[in-house]
Amino acid sequence: MRRDYLRDPQAIYRESFARIAAEADLSGIPADARGIATRIVHACGMPEVTADLRFNVDVAGAVRTALRAGAPILVDARMVAAGIMASRLPADNEILCMPESGDTAAAARERETTRSAAGVVLCRDRLEGAVVAIGNAPTALFQLLELLAAGAPRPAAVLAFPVGFVGAAESKADLVAEASDLPYATCLGRRGGSPFAAAALNACLVDAGA
Numbered sequence: 001m002r003r004d005y006l007r008d009p010q011a012i013y014r015e016s017f018a019r020i021a022a023e024a025d026l027s028g029i030p031a032d033a034r035g036i037a038t039r040i041v042h043a044c045g046m047p048e049v050t051a052d053l054r055f056n057v058d059v060a061g062a063v064r065t066a067l068r069a070g071a072p073i074l075v076d077a078r079m080v081a082a083g084i085m086a087s088r089l090p091a092d093n094e095i096l097c098m099p100e101s102g103d104t105a106a107a108a109r110e111r112e113t114t115r116s117a118a119g120v121v122l123c124r125d126r127l128e129g130a131v132v133a134i135g136n137a138p139t140a141l142f143q144l145l146e147l148l149a150a151g152a153p154r155p156a157a158v159l160a161f162p163v164g165f166v167g168a169a170e171s172k173a174d175l176v177a178e179a180s181d182l183p184y185a186t187c188l189g190r191r192g193g194s195p196f197a198a199a200a201l202n203a204c205l206v207d208a209g210a
Contacts, residue, residue, distance in 0.1 A: 023047040035207030036200045043199035052188040062183035063204040066156035071129050076116050077136035083198025088205040098123045117143035128153030134160050135197030138167030157183040159200040161192035
């Protein structure tokens, strides 16, 4: 017996976004960030997540401008890199997984931290004008904030979606409190993950044709 379900890919796509439009409250989302919010809802299946999303300084525009200029994308996890629509990148932009950027195991032992945080330190000289997408490690976001406070080069935008029970909520709260002039997108609380970060980046590529 053949089951009765929608099979056409384009029809599934249209119906998915129609349901998001009907169910997700985007009224509190800045107009320039609604594409990001919509694709995050699509990635996680939770319309209610929009209440916890935060955006700053036209982050979508900042991402697009940086990528068109050839900026690299620095990610904290291979899963974030895998989720990015590389074929849509406007300048064959490099995607650099920071925990794989050098001997992060040795650097982590020396600094008594995680490989993700050590990778941020090792990529300090690549930060200027880059797009940073964090979808896993709160320690990576904490480390980035520490570097910026100490005068490190500034990225063009930060898509900050670390996930988990230890440090995730705190690191994102610190971002919102400290980065008043930095373009960012984040989700308050424990929720996040690589799909959030990749969806946020992809929204900047797809929804306005980076």
